[in-house]
Amino acid sequence: MEFQQIITAIFVSAAASLLGSFAILKRMALVGDALSHVALPGIALALIFHFNPFLGAIAFLAVAVFGIWLVEYQSKLSIETIVGVFFAASLALGAIITPDHELLEAMLGNITTISRQESIVSIILSIFLIAVILKIRKKLALNMVSQELSQSIGIENKQLELVYLLIFALAVALGIRFVGALLMGSLVIIPAASAKNIAKNLNSFMSLSVIFGVLAAILGIYFSQIYNLSPGPVFILISAGIFIVSMIMRKFVK
Amino acid sequence: MKILEVKNLNVEINGIHILNDINFEVERGEILAIIGPNGAGKTILLKSLLGLIDYQGEIKWNKIYGEKIKIGYVPQRMDIETDIPLSVEEFLNLSGDSSKQKIKEAIKAVQLDEKILKSGFGEISIGQRQRILVAWAILGNPQVLLFDEPTADIDIAGQESIYKMLHKLHRDLNLSIILISHDLNVVFRYAHKAICLNRKKICEGSPKEILNTENLLELYGGEKAFYHHDHHH
Structure with a gap:
């Protein structure tokens, strides 16, 4: 049982932190964080009507992603403004409609109750996510360095950004079981933020981000079992600890 | 013509x-x-x-x-963070799969030293970056x-x-x-x-x-x- 949790957490965290390296480059930390909040009303509805919370989350996320994508290209409002307002509202809505006894789990996650079937689906989707990111990593990196340059060599930036947001949504849906809607953004961002402190090139950045994510996942589950704590918050605390160490190391590496 | x-x-x-x-x-x-x-x-x-x-x-x-x-395009300026984790060599490789040899030739064509390939793309000087952008453009022939x-x-x-x-x-x-x-x-x-x-x-x-x-x-x-x-x- 414990082994199954650890394996699932490793894959989900690896996918999320690999994605995170691009979220950091694109300075999309806030969007990612807010996006995870959108999942909450979806989870709530799933709990009320007894269907799989993962499906509820992914449905709400898909709508939100298309929303962001359209807003980015259609309106002149800053995306951060829209995201800030709309997504905080959906967190509030989610908090109200989620049944009380389920609220904590939806907010903070709980991987200890994960079924074998859920584990397998999570692992397969994580592998799919990693494969997609590795496949489009050069295009993504170029898009993030300069949209003009990427457009000038024929990359369709709009499509690329939609793909990016969709895989982001998938990562959020996957991670929610582990760390919950409230902390999901951190699952994506913190390992990459730590890696950025010491990495000098893209390859080491992506690898370190994944290593930190996986390390925090293993330690997170391990300590949560020993001290009988909720694994999500423990994971985030360990991640933050790694971040602090990386900040200190930055002085010596850079 | x-x-x-x-x-x-x-x-x-x-x-x-x-x-x-x-x-x-x-x-x-x-x-x-x-x-x-x-x-x-x-x-x-x-x-x-x-x-x-x-x-x-x-x-x-x-x-x-x-x-x-x-067409090769060299933009006016690029706003990138100085600590972006991207080496010059990786940047030059983003446009496609350029061989190491081709990248070295491009670096030579813009009159830079090969050593710059290992530097961070954000930490080189603006003049060097401009040359790297030119190298990037000519890599596409x-x-x-x-x-x-x-x-x-x-x-x-x-x-x-x-x-x-x-x-x-x-x-x-x-x-x-x-x-x-x-x-x-x-x-x-x-x-x-x-x-x-x-x-x-x-x-x-x-x-x-x-x-x-x-x-x-x-x-x-x-x-x-x-x-x-x-x-x-």
Whole structure:
């Protein structure tokens, strides 16, 4: 049982932190964080009507992603403004409609109750996510360095950004079981933020981000079992600890 | 042989006419300079040539020996963080799969040392970055290079050497070059043809013919100042 949790957490965290390296480059930390909040009303509805919370989350996320994508290209409002307002509202809505006894789990996650079937689906989707990111990593990196340059060599930036947001949504849906809607953004961002402190090139950045994510996942589950704590918050605390160490190391590496 | 024909080009952004009825042509191997004051639409012109923005009118890139023309683009500046985890070598590899050998050749062509490949793309100087962007552009084997004020943020000595390098690339690779420049000295020395632009085309011709006081006054708003002076006298 414990082994199954650890394996699932490793894959989900690896996918999320690999994605995170691009979220950091694109300075999309806030969007990612807010996006995870959108999942909450979806989870709530799933709990009320007894269907799989993962499906509820992914449905709400898909709508939100298309929303962001359209807003980015259609309106002149800053995306951060829209995201800030709309997504905080959906967190509030989610908090109200989620049944009380389920609220904590939806907010903070709980991987200890994960079924074998859920584990397998999570692992397969994580592998799919990693494969997609590795496949489009050069295009993504170029898009993030300069949209003009990427457009000038024929990359369709709009499509690329939609793909990016969709895989982001998938990562959020996957991670929610582990760390919950409230902390999901951190699952994506913190390992990459730590890696950025010491990495000098893209390859080491992506690898370190994944290593930190996986390390925090293993330690997170391990300590949560020993001290009988909720694994999500423990994971985030360990991640933050790694971040602090990386900040200190930055002085010596850079 | 003409490689580019622009006819009645109009660009409107948010209801403002940025470019009005622009017409010009570029010959193979020609260096064309676009000059004009800030806000004249120079960058917008380059972007429409690249197909990066919507326009009305015709922009026709002709084929060379039956093959579609390849364009290299060097943007004016890039806002990137100094600690971006991306090495110069990785950046040069983002456009496709360039062999190590090709990347080294490109670095040599822009007169940099191979050692720079291991440096961070955000930590090199602006002049070096400009050269790396040129290297990036020539890795795609272009027949035309588009430069948006390649030396905007570089000191005078650095500017001089960038233009020398461009001139050499032009000779060695038989490139056509379309460049935006503020520096009339450079235009005089290197360009075969110049276009004065301020929302519309004000003059066109060889730099020696057209860069006279009268045209420059009109281009940079001198005449407008005189007009106001007369009006209020």
